[in-house]
Amino acid sequence: MESIVKIKDLSKSYFNKKALDNINLDIEEGKIIGILGPNGSGKTTLLKIISGILRQSKGEIFIEGQKPGPYTKSVVSYLPDRNYLYKWMKIKDAIEFFKDFYKDFDEKRADELLDFMKLDKEMKLTSLSKGMVEKLNLTLVLSRKAKLYVLDEPIAGVDPVARDKILDSIINSYDENSSMIVTTHLVRDIEKIFNRVIFLKSGKIELSGDVEELREKNQSSIDELYKKVFEE
Ligand SMILES: Nc1ncnc2c1ncn2[C@@H]1O[C@H](COP(=O)(O)OP(=O)(O)OP(=O)(O)O)[C@@H](O)[C@H]1O
Numbered sequence: 001m002e003s004i005v006k007i008k009d010l011s012k013s014y015f016n017k018k019a020l021d022n023i024n025l026d027i028e029e030g031k032i033i034g035i036l037g038p039n040g041s042g043k044t045t046l047l048k049i050i051s052g053i054l055r056q057s058k059g060e061i062f063i064e065g066q067k068p069g070p071y072t073k074s075v076v077s078y079l080p081d082r083n084y085l086y087k088w089m090k091i092k093d094a095i096e097f098f099k100d101f102y103k104d105f106d107e108k109r110a111d112e113l114l115d116f117m118k119l120d121k122e123m124k125l126t127s128l129s130k131g132m133v134e135k136l137n138l139t140l141v142l143s144r145k146a147k148l149y150v151l152d153e154p155i156a157g158v159d160p161v162a163r164d165k166i167l168d169s170i171i172n173s174y175d176e177n178s179s180m181i182v183t184t185h186l187v188r189d190i191e192k193i194f195n196r197v198i199f200l201k202s203g204k205i206e207l208s209g210d211v212e213e214l215r216e217k218n219q220s221s222i223d224e225l226y227k228k229v230f231e232e
Pocket residue numbers: 014017018019037038039040041042043044045046
């Protein structure tokens with residue numbers, strides 16, 4: 001199977017702080033990968049490098065065989081962990097903004113997702129709750145026909161019932177030729193969608209593997225395994 005992401009001996013330092021330490025990683029087509037780790041373990045830094053927003057200090061990264069740049073940005077759909085839309089916008093303006101910006105934006109898919117998320121196009125962004133903002137951001141990011149979706153803490157602010165529905169929509173809205181990388185602290189809620197997980201500890205890969213194999217080998221859920229690995 002073809003690799004969408006290839007990372008070789010990659011490190012990232014902020015001044016004298018090492019945020020990522022010699023990461024090696026291959027992500028194949030058609031997979032959903034969970035990047036799991038405590039606060040400050042380097043998850044967001046890794047996602048930003050994959051999305052072409054930050055540059056590594058050492059090592060190499062290839063997305064579909066290319067170094068991060070305009071091409072890779074055009075095939076990677078990134079959901080940052082901070083809001084990046086303008087306050088004056090209504091939901092329909094945010095949709096237009098994305099449509100203008102990304103050639104691969106699928107308006108029909110956006111309409112379906114908005115409906116599913118129970119969001120009205122006339123709503124002002126300033127009137128949305130935190131969970132509703134997350135749902136909108138997810139709608140925007142998943143409405144692109146991207147090769148790689150990169151989601152940083154996608155549903156932390158969404159209530160548990162809606163969470164399950166949104167996870168289903170995430171699974172349904174990506175196809176076999178694309179892959180998805182998701183960071184989360186909500187391991188128990190989200191582990192069902194992962195094919196593979198990577199545990200990051202102080203910028204290093206502590207453990208990585210196929211979810212089914214890890215569950216079988218350790219006779220535990222990924223959530224239980226996570227707690228074991230990160231117990232002080
Ligand atoms: N702009 C920055 N300048 C300096 N240090 C930074 C910067 N961004 C992150 N760091 C440091 O790099 C390390 C990794 O941070 P990162 O945000 O990647 O972690 P994370 O796993 O995403 O954390 P969280 O789960 O809390 O979001 C942390 O020690 C953090 O303090």
